[in-house]
Amino acid sequence: MEVPDGRELLRLSVNREDxxxxxxSHATLLEVLREDLGLTGTKHxxxxxxxxxxxxxxDGTPQLxxxxxxxxxxxxxxxxxxxxxxxSELHPVQxxxxxxxxxxxxxxxxGMVLAAKAxxxxxxxxxxxxxxxxxxxxxxxxxGYAGIIExxxxxxxxxx
Amino acid sequence: MLxxxxxxxxxxxxxxxxxxxLAEHGDRAMVVAGGTDLVPKMKRGQMExxxxxxxxxxxxxRAVHATDGGGVEIGAGVTLTAASSDRRVGADHPAYTRAxxxxxxxxxxxxxxxxxxxxxxxxxxxxxxxxxWREACGFCxxxxxxxxxxxxxxxxxxxxxxxxxxxxxxxxxGTVVLVGPGGHRREVSVSDLxxxxxxxxxxxxxxxxxxxxxxxxxxxxxxxxxxxxxRGAIDFPLAGAAVALAMAGPVVEGCRxxxxxxxxxxxxxxxxxxxxxxxxxxxxxxxxxxGLLADVAAEAAKVAKPLDNADLHYVWRKQMTxxxxxxxxxxxxxxxxxxxxxx
Ligand SMILES: Cc1cc2nc3c(=O)[nH]c(=O)nc-3n(C[C@H](O)[C@H](O)[C@H](O)COP(=O)(O)OP(=O)(O)OC[C@H]3O[C@@H](n4cnc5c(N)ncnc54)[C@H](O)[C@@H]3O)c2cc1C
Ligand code: SF4
Ligand code: FES
Ligand code: FES
Numbered sequence: 155m156e157v158p159d160g161r162e163l164l165r166l167s168v169n170r171e172d173x174x175x176x177x178x179s180h181a182t183l184l185e186v187l188r189e190d191l192g193l194t195g196t197k198h199x200x201x202x203x204x205x206x207x208x209x210x211x212x213d214g215t216p217q218l219x220x221x222x223x224x225x226x227x228x229x230x231x232x233x234x235x236x237x238x239x240x241x242s243e244l245h246p247v248q249x250x251x252x253x254x255x256x257x258x259x260x261x262x263x264x265g266m267v268l269a270a271k272a273x274x275x276x277x278x279x280x281x282x283x284x285x286x287x288x289x290x291x292x293x294x295x296x297x298g299y300a301g302i303i304e305x306x307x308x309x310x311x312x313x314x
Numbered sequence: 315m316l317x318x319x320x321x322x323x324x325x326x327x328x329x330x331x332x333x334x335x336l337a338e339h340g341d342r343a344m345v346v347a348g349g350t351d352l353v354p355k356m357k358r359g360q361m362e363x364x365x366x367x368x369x370x371x372x373x374x375x376r377a378v379h380a381t382d383g384g385g386v387e388i389g390a391g392v393t394l395t396a397a398s399s400d401r402r403v404g405a406d407h408p409a410y411t412r413a414x415x416x417x418x419x420x421x422x423x424x425x426x427x428x429x430x431x432x433x434x435x436x437x438x439x440x441x442x443x444x445x446x447w448r449e450a451c452g453f454c455x456x457x458x459x460x461x462x463x464x465x466x467x468x469x470x471x472x473x474x475x476x477x478x479x480x481x482x483x484x485x486x487x488g489t490v491v492l493v494g495p496g497g498h499r500r501e502v503s504v505s506d507l508x509x510x511x512x513x514x515x516x517x518x519x520x521x522x523x524x525x526x527x528x529x530x531x532x533x534x535x536x537x538x539x540x541x542x543x544x545r546g547a548i549d550f551p552l553a554g555a556a557v558a559l560a561m562a563g564p565v566v567e568g569c570r571x572x573x574x575x576x577x578x579x580x581x582x583x584x585x586x587x588x589x590x591x592x593x594x595x596x597x598x599x600x601x602x603x604x605g606l607l608a609d610v611a612a613e614a615a616k617v618a619k620p621l622d623n624a625d626l627h628y629v630w631r632k633q634m635t636x637x638x639x640x641x642x643x644x645x646x647x648x649x650x651x652x653x654x655x656x657x
Contacts, residue, residue, distance in 0.1 A: 160320050180318040182353070201316040202354040204548065209421055215395075216421040220316075221353040223346070225323055225368050226425070269421065290547030291419020 155228075162224045168193070169237030183227050184208045184219040187234060195235035195264050199293075206292030209265035210234050216269045218291075235264035238271065246312040247271050247305070256305030258296035266292050270306045278314040280306070316357050322365045329375060329525055330497040332367050336521035337495035339365045345523060346370070347391060350418070350426040351434045359445035360435075360457055375429070375525065378403065384531035390429025390524045394479075395420070397428050407529050409537030409556045409646070413482040416541045419548045429524040432480055432490065432504065436473035436512045436578055437550060438623045440464055456513045464623040472621055473512030474575050480504060481556035481572040481580045482539045488529045492522040499525070508579035515578055534560040534567065538645035540638040542575075544625055551575040552626055553618070553635040557587075557642035564594040564647075571610075571642075576618035576635055586614035587643075595647040602640075611639035 155163045156179065164175045168191060177186050184201070187193045187210070199207035201220045208220040211233040238245040247267050250256070257263045266289060273280055273288040280288070285306045294302060326332035336343050343365035346352050355361045369375060375391030378400055386403055397403065398414035417423055417431060440463040441448070441456050453459030455471050462468045483504040491501050502518075504527070509517045518524075537558040543549035553575050560568035569587030574580050589610050598604045615635040620628035641654035 156323060156325070160322070162323070178320070179323045180320050182318065185315065185317070198315060202357060203350055203418075203422055206419065206421060215424045217425050218350075218421050221349055221422075221425070223323065223349060223353070223366075223368075225325065226349065226370050228371075287547075288420055291421050 164224045164228060166227050166229065167231045169232070169234060177224050179224065181224065182220055183210070183222040183224070183232070186224070187219060187232075193234050193236050197261055197264055199261070204293075205262075206265045206269065206289075207262055209268050209292060211268050211272055214272060214275065216272045233268065235267060238267065245271065247274065247309040250305040250309035250312060251302070254305035254308050255301040256297065257301075262292060262294040262296075266294065266302055270302075270309065273306070274310050274313055278310050280310060282307075318353065318356050319359075319362065321356075321363055324365060324367050325371060326367060326369075329369070329372060329493050329523055332369060332372070333493045333495050333497075333521055333523050335365075335367045336523070339367075341520065343367055347427040347430040348393065348422075348425040349430075350422045351430055355435060358443065359448075360441065369427075369429075369523070375427075381528060386529050388428055388527045388529070390432075390526055391427050394418075394423035394426050394428060394431060398423065403529070406532040407482070407486050407537060409482040409485060409539040409558060409642075410479060410488075410529065413478040413539040413541070413554075413556065416539070417478045418550075422548075428479060428527060431477050432483070432507065432524055432527065433516060434477045436471075436515045437476045438464065438471075438473040438512065439625075440623060441473055464621050470578075471512030472578060472623070473515075474624055475508065475515060475577065475579050476550045476575055477580070478539070478541060478551055478554060478574065480508070481554055481574040482537070483527055483529065484580055484582055485556040485558040485570045485572040486529050486532075486535070486537060487558075487570075488527055490527050491525040492518055493525045494519060494522045501528070505580070505582055510577060510579045512578040534562065536561055536646050536648060538642045540642040540645070540651075542631070542634045542638050549625070552624055552631050553620075553638050555614075555635065555638040555642040557639065557646045559590075559595075559643070559646045561595075561647065564596045566590045566593055566595060566647075569643075571614045571639060573614065573618060573635060573639075575624070576615075576620060576631075581617045583614040583617055586610055586616075589613070590643070595643075595649075600644060600647070600649055600653050607640045607643055608636070610643070611636040614639045 197207040199205035344363040404411040542553040620631040
């Protein structure tokens with residue numbers, strides 16, 4: 155909802171917690187998450203839609219938070235990487251990334267893990283091609299991708 | 315952090331109201347659907363609207379339904395993910411769903427719309443850069459400057475039409491419904507949405523909004539779309555060919571060929587496909603032994619005059635345009651793409 159002074163009243167749920175926020179109309183979801191909510195697990199890379207580092211789940215589907223305006227996420231349920239673990243227990247996708255060496259510097263990892271989770275929620279036994287397609291917009295400068303693909307396969311086995 | 319400049323965001327109650335708002339705010343306003351093209355461009359200062367008229371919340375734009383005559387109507391706000399996975403559209407119009415599935419990446423397709431894809435901005439290596447880069451290099455005629463950096467003698471901008479779905483929609487005989495101020499509606503062919511000018515690439519009025527895309531019943535038409543790019547993910551087309559063939563068994567009764575990313579608008583080069591009409595596409599034609607497909611592709615690609623303003627070498631892009639046409643013909647005829655490697 156637009157309020158005077160270039161701001162919006164934004165109602166959404168973040169990691170299962172309802173929020174009512176007063177944000178700048180031109181703040182992207184990435185800025186809202188990192189700066190207003192202090193959820194810095196969502197990374198910023200290109201900030202132009204090209205790298206996938208900022209991927210979050212909006213109503214369960216991977217979307218790029220660096221391009222989303224407040225109006226586009228009004229009333230949605232957003233899941234960031236902080237919302238995946240239950241207490242101290244990592245989500246199976248996170249566990250598989252650790253076990254299979256699906257990360258090095260870790261910068262692409264939050265986006266990768268969330269995109270992989272969305273895939274496995276729909277299809278717990280994806281083929282290698284389906285994994286590659288689902289992660290096509292998530293770039294990694296470190297791993298060479300092999301460990302990531304193996305981690306997603308492993309997570310699928312853990313989940314099914 | 316790369317931030318957006320301030321703007322006012324308006325939420326019209328309907329498409330008609332959106333068109334009225336565009337008319338009211340004139341060239342200070344733009345519509346935004348998924349924002350996957352507009353938002354990065356605003357961050358780079360390529361577009362500076364003071365008012366954004368949002369379409370994303372309008373459920374009326376998000377439906378796919380059959381039309382009376384057996385065709386299909388796809389709302390402009392349908393996401394590329396939804397359009398590309400629609401079984402019925404895929405069965406009738408594979409070129410269209412294929413093109414939609416080949417746009418950008420899954421996360422972008424979850425948000426990007428088919429209307430935004432038809433209206434996507436033209437591209438150029440001198441334009442798709444940060445404002446700092448463009449200032450240092452010297453602005454160009456498409457934004458803030460007065461000459462074309464890639465073709466200095468050109469009187470108009472030569473930025474590249476880069477929509478993947480537009481060529482498919484044209485090859486399939488598609489139309490769009492445009493809504494203007496006062497609820498005025500008109501239906502035009504998708505081809506008539508464009509003009510060959512990289513700066514003013516849309517032929518519609520600025521306050522007209524694409525409401526839906528209509529594809530006619532397929533009848534005997536079979537189709538395919540082939541896209542050339544460096545990476546098999548994310549990248550915009552460096553050349554693309556949509557082909558529709560009307561087939562009576564193995565015999566071609568009609569042929570439409572439309573190219574993208576070879577100029578400032580999608581080019582309908584169906585005249586080049588006349589040579590296929592009346593021919594069977596089964597043996598020597600497909601393996602390339604008689605040179606038929608190569609000749610058709612060479613004729614089709616004549617309009618392609620790539621410039622040095624996109625990824626990879628422009629001579630190679632022209633060669634690949636021909637290959638894309640051959641492959642799209644082979645696929646539309648219902649054969650394996652591997653055959654195209656031979657042709
Ligand atoms: C990294 C990256 C890669 C990409 N790769 C591709 C690619 O391979 N192929 C490709 O075709 N595109 C690509 N795109 C561009 C874009 O994601 C798609 O074209 C998408 O379909 C645009 O839809 P949108 O709803 O997000 O448009 P928006 O960004 O909302 O709008 C795009 C333009 O269309 C106008 N517009 C939107 N909807 C309407 C309407 N209903 N009526 C009139 N005008 C309208 C807007 O004013 C704006 O000028 C890419 C983008 C990024 C960031
Ligand atoms: S073609 Fe010329 S005018 Fe157009 S964007 Fe490129 S450099 Fe600028
Ligand atoms: S930071 Fe959003 S895609 Fe790169
Ligand atoms: S682990 Fe470093 S970018 Fe992927």
